[in-house]
Amino acid sequence: MTDFDTLRRDWLAHLANERRLSPKTLEAYGRDLGQFSAFLEGHLGGPASLADIAALKPFDLRAFLGQRRRENVGNRTLMRQLASLRSFARFGERTGKLKAAAFAATRGPRIGKSLPRPLDARAAKAVTQVDIRAGEEREAWVLARDAAVLALLYGCGLRISEALSLTRAQAPTSAGDTLTVIGKGQKTRMVPVLPAVVTAIAEYIALCPWRLPPDGPLFLGVKGGPLSPRIIQLAVEGLRGALGLPSSATPHSLRHSFATHLLGRGGDLRAIQELLGHASLSTTQIYTRIDSTRLMAAYDAAHPRAGR
Structure with missing residues (x-):
């Protein structure tokens, strides 16, 4: 050596x-x-x-x-x-x-920053619904589990790794609860939980056939082990066809959707930064570019003199 x-x-x-x-x-x-x-x-x-x-x-x-x-x-x-x-x-x-x-x-190559590609609000809500996949030959608890994970990604802005690292003891039980999330670099943040997310998690827990000890993972695979992120990725891939979603629709795009939709409803940029767990505000500011891009696209499509 x-x-x-x-x-x-x-x-x-x-x-x-x-x-x-x-x-x-x-x-x-x-x-x-x-x-x-x-x-x-x-x-x-x-x-x-x-x-x-x-x-x-x-x-x-x-x-x-x-x-x-x-x-x-x-x-x-x-x-x-x-x-x-x-x-x-x-x-x-x-x-x-x-x-x-x-x-x-040594200077590295230049990289143009690409904008995140969120889903629209209708599609993001649909992805988190159990009924969308009702025709699949999957056990009801599995469909409820996937919906609960996706509800956390969109409703709380979690990364998929953050959602799957939650323990049973951390599961929110009532509206107004908060989650303590350990993100990148072991940074801890508090995230409020919407009633719809609480309901989705409760439905999954009620249907789950496996024992969920307090210090064990909240989300389990079909064999009772920790749930793999790949399973959730495959679930979203299946939903693309059912909902006519673009190839950019991924579990992580739900986190982008969370931030974009909050900002579009007047959410404070600094608060969104804290909810996402971004170390720098400049990372969160990219979502303001998405809003301005959409505004200009709507202008170009609707204004009689646009593009002339």
Whole structure:
């Protein structure tokens, strides 16, 4: 194991134990540095040491990004990989084991920010209804379970991982209850629960054939284990055909719908930021662009002089 490999191991342990990044993010970061290490081995003619890393120039990093681009890797992935490398370099500098100015000096590819694609209010409400899937050959409790999860995503603005991490003891029991949600970076926030969400969860609990211990997961799969996010994704894919929804309709689009519809009804941007658990207000402000885009589209479609 080279000193580069040792520092990489320590960096990943730091991200897991102190930064508390999710397992999927850790996997992606580790893969990024592994691909960089493989590139350097060919680029330098052998396994890289920390001295080799410190001697790198922006040209070397651009060569890595260029190779990845030739492998049909998109700009967003390239930016994430560059961010991974910069994080590794910063960790090396903080621990006194590496000085590598090339990482901060290398510019990544430009990425145009795409707007979230929420559902309209009618479609978002329909997705959370059990009756929409009444014709499916699925057990009633399964349909009620899926509807309850989707109601949490739209009614409370949760990420799917946040909804599926709830325990039975956290299930709201009456209108006006709040949920304590642990989001990205282990940040905690309080989210009010609508009566319709309380009802959907209560119906699922009443029908669920499995025992739900207080400290166990609230949502279970058909075999009694924790519910996989993929099951909810497949449920929404099935609803696309039933409701004529676009391919952009996903569980996460319900979270976008939650924010967009609140903003459209006059919701305060700062309050919406807190409900979503965004660290920065600029992240939440993208929903104001959706509203202005819709306004201009309506203007263009309706005004007699539009486009003339």
